[in-house]
Amino acid sequence: MRDDAITLERSCAVPADRVWETLIRPVFWWGDDVVLEPFEGGRFHEPWRDRVGQHHTRGRVVKIDPPRLLQLSWKDDGWTFETDVAVRLLENGNGCRIVLTHRGWNGAPESDRERLVAAHLGGWKHHLGSLANCAETRHLNETGSG
Secondary structure, three states: OOOOEEEEEEEOOOOOOHHHHHHHHHHHOOOOOOOOOOOOOEEEEEEEEOOEEEEEEEEEEEEEEEOOEEEEEEEEEOOOOOEEEEEEEEEOOOOEEEEEEEEOHHHHHHHHHHHHHHHHHHHHHHHHHHHHHHHHHHHHHHOOOO
């Protein structure tokens, strides 16, 4: 069975180590209520709201290899399956490429899979843009260069 993984890439104009400093501090780019403990086994928790009400996404840091890889388990409350999110930072000249892969969607009920993948694709596009923009802005503010 094919794994309907979400894979997104985004260029960032700052080096991977600077993006990493932003990535592991979600208060800067994701939200001040997101918890990420940046060590293996550390907690991840994202509370979020939609038109239905309050929800929670929870997980653990599965693997961490600064400044190259952050891998999380990922499960919304009420899901009977768990997914996996990996964020890789690849050096690219004076900047880096941010590569996000969210896999494990074959565990989702077939009737919900397409909707869940589409919703997470949209969310990840937004969050990757926020991560890159925040890392670039923080770098400019710290160095005073542009």
